[in-house]
Amino acid sequence: MSNTDIELRRRHTASHIMTAGVKMIFPEIRLGVGPWTDTGFYQDFDFGDKAPDLSQGLKEIEKKMRWIVNKDFPIKQVIVSSLDDLPPEFTRGLREDPYKMELIEEILMRGEKLSFYLFGDVEKPFYIDLCAGPHLESTGQLGVFKLTKTAGAYWRGDSEKTMLTRIYGVAFATAEDLQAYETQLEESAKRDHRKLGAELDLFTFSEKVGPGLPLFTPKGAFIRHKIEETIMGIQSQYGYERVHIPHITKKDLYETSGHWQKFKDDLFHVRGKQDTEFVMKPMNCPHHTQIYASKMRSYRDLPIRYAETTTCYRDELPGELLGLSRVRSLTQDDGHSFCRIDQVKQESKNIVEVIRQFYTKLGMFHPGDFWVSLSVRDTKTPEKYLGDVKNWDIAEKFLEEIAQEENLNYKRVEGEAAFYGPKLDFQFKDAIGREWQLATVQIDFVQPERFGLEYTNEKGEKERPVMIHRAIAGSLERFMSVIIEHFAGAFPAWLSPIQAHILPVNTAHEDFAYELAKYLKKNGARLEIYDSSDSLGKRIRNCQKAKVPYAVILGDTEVGAYCNKPSQEIDFSKITISVRKYGEEKDEKMGVEEFLKELGR
Ligand SMILES: [Zn+2]
Ligand SMILES: [Zn+2]
Structure with a gap:
């Protein structure tokens, strides 16, 4: 059994043991759902009108769990x-239990069997619960656990339905693992992007606009734009061209693409004047196929590559929204390449190269800090995948060759391919060891088929192109939540809305500070002058608090000689200044030209 498998069994079993413990104290309790999560588990309870004060009660439940x-x-x-x-x-x-019965009826309606787990003697179980499993073999294998918090949660996430009490917990093999988890938790609370986003004035939400619809302030918008511009700059070297599509479409587009079935309940609907029905787009790929299909294409035109940073809309339930990580308006750095099957390797390789350059710039492409899932078919269930088997074989082989040639730390994961094609998923580790799936390269044999995309080959015959979907950052909102927490708000200078504060030591240095700032700005620097109305110590502290990458200190030692000179007589490029880097205790002497270079890093 793999480690993850054991951890999933542990968490799932813990959720039942908790439920059994709660039932020992509140026998009348009704049960909602109780799945595992990334780190632990939870279970929803309906305590009826006798909702207890659980601030003390979690200890009591833990005691019962320990007994079990x-x-x-x-x-x-x-x-x-x-x-x-x-x-x-x-x-x-x-x-x-009306909740359990609702679930049981649904399972039976689907024509499936009911799976129960008996805890204790099979003749006379101590506890029984509906669950598909899997679980540990006995309650004694649970390890170390802790109940962490409670929250309200609607039955089935629907605000029209009953509000239940959700109890969360975690379970680990050893006490050390639990300790490591708690340390990481403290660290992530400090880095929480919702907290930092407000402190650093990056984004906000408005009751009037609605939940899950983030509004970016000038500083936040700057970062978004910088990410977009950087990715666009890198990929334009590989032939990606900008396209632009509207945000609504007739539903016909998704009926053809096959997404209607999957997405129809998560779409925002828009009604036109003449009762025409439109939807807000939940994705861009089908729109992009229509640009490809707008002309006859020859083999000589391929690959054709489109890129666009554009917002999609999904009607997530309010209970599932979370800061920038889970939103209703998500902006994708999207791109598609339409090519021949024999071009799939070079095209995918180019995308890997864009990913490499972008994440290297962010300092996140160190070996060991990321891994790549080579997601291929499960050969035991060929019926799950659409498209020509020969093409699948070729594409899977290409992707594996790329992973090897590019020295990617990759794992071949069978059964993880999408039904439409194999893919490379990049999983990056952040500063506190959490993994995020961000970049992806996905081969698609199905969309070109559904939309009847064609090109004419050398012999004048029609052929189907292959479509490659790629994302470098993924959704910009989610990406920002990840990098805000990864950098704990202290972005690298190239990405910072404000790269430096200029601190004239006293009023005598202020005129010069303005002149120097003018010179630096002319050379692309983004600065603010923080004048001497506060003490230098206080200004340096504030600069650190605002997580500005650099503080430039201008006093007599640095610039005294220039303070009384007319600015046209000063060669700013030759001046040496004192610079304090974010998080450092000491200043560093640096030439102005060198400093400008630092700001680009
Ligand atoms: Zn279970
Ligand atoms: Zn796509």
Whole structure:
């Protein structure tokens, strides 16, 4: 069994042990869902009108859980076609629980069997719950656990439905693992992008605009734009050209692409004057196929590459929205290459090169700080994948060759391919070790087929191109949440809206400070002058608090000689200044030209 597999079993089992513990204290309780999460687990409870004060109560539940763990109850699965197949005393509690019954009815409606887990003696179980598993073999294997918090959660995430109490917990193999997790948690709370976003004035939300619709301030918008511009700059070397599409479309587009089935419940609908029905786009790929399809294409035109940074809209439930990580308006740095199957390798390689350059600029492309999932078919279930098998074989081979030739730290993951093609997914580690899937290269055999895309080959015959989807940053909103937390708000100078504060030591240095700032700005620097109305110490501290990359200190030692000179007589490029880098204790002497170079890093 793999490590992740064991951890999933551990978390899932913990969720049931918690539920059993809660039931020992509140026998009348009704149960919502209780899945595992990235780090732990939760379970939703309906306490009825007797909702207890759980601020003290979590300790009590933990005590019951410990008792269950110490008993080392065996955990056994039983699969039945109907509740009646179980002894009535097993199912009495379930039959009285409207939430469980709703889930059970849905499973039966889908024609599936019911999977139950019995904790303890199979004849006379201590506890029984509906669950598909998998679980540990007995409660004694649980390890170390802790209940962390409670929150309100609507049944099925629907604000029209009952508000339940959600209890969260974590479970680990050892106490050291729990300790490491808690340290990371403290560190992530300090870096929380919602908190830093407000402190550094990067983005905001408005009640009047609505939840999940972030508004970017000038500083936040600067960073977004810089990311976009940087990616566009790199990929234009590889032949990507900017396109532009409207944000609404007739639903016909998604009926053809096949996305309608999948997305129709998550779309924002727009009604036109003549009762025409439009939707806000949840993705851009189908629109881009229509630009390709607007002309006859020859093999000589390929590859054709489109890129665009554009916002998509998805009607996420309010309960699922989270800062910039989960929003209703998400801006994708999107791009597509339409090419022949034999061009897939070079095209994909170019995209990997764009990813390399961009993440190197961010300082995130160190070996060991990222890995690549080479997501291929599960050969046991060929029916799950659409498109020509020969093309699949070629594309999977190309992607693996790229991963090897580019020295990517990659894992071949069978069964992770999309139904339309294999892909490379880049997983980056942030400063505190969390992994984020950001960049991706996806081969697609299905969209060109659905839209009937064509080109004419050397012999004058029609052929289908292959479509490659690629994202470098992914959604800019989510990407910003990741880098705000990765850098803890202290962005590299090239990405910072304000790169330096200029601090004249006293009024005598102020005129010169303005002249120097003028020179630096002319050379592309983004600066603010922080005049001497506050003490130098206080200004340096504020500069650090605002996480500005550099403070430039101008006093007599640095610039005294120039202070009384007319500015046209000063060669600013020759001046040496004192610079304090963010997070450092000491100043560094630096020539103005060198400083300008630093600001580009
Ligand atoms: Zn379970
Ligand atoms: Zn796409």
